[in-house]
Amino acid sequence: MPDSFLIFIAVILWLLFGLGLAKHIGLKKRCTVTVEARCVFSDTPDWTAHPTSDTQRYCSLAKWEYTYNGKVYQVEDEKASRVLAERVGAVQKMQINPELPQEYYSDDSILLMLLAGLAAGAVTAYILLDYLAQFSPVPFYMPF
16 A cells, blocks of 8 residues: 555645646636736846847746836746746737736746646556555566
């Protein structure tokens, strides 16, 4: 029988995945207006990317500025989840909530959610294989 700690970890990972998925779906439904946002701050220390590239593979936090209905808004990334870090001055399209313009949708948040889902699936598969092994008429070897 799998140990209760692994079951606890699997439950936590599935909860993180479910909460992340619910937040992602909710933001995608609410954030229906497309604006062009300009990066006004990035904590990326060094740029080692190709000189003509605007991005580099590095996790960073960025601050974005955009105008909606004549008012300027600034938003910060909630977490360092970007696969591509932005240079100050870079421009990208962003989906915002017209009712609450400080709320925005970013595809970057889906990366962490998918990683939690993959980890939850792996732990769950291990637990199921371990459980099913006790009913197998043939000795079942799990290499880990």
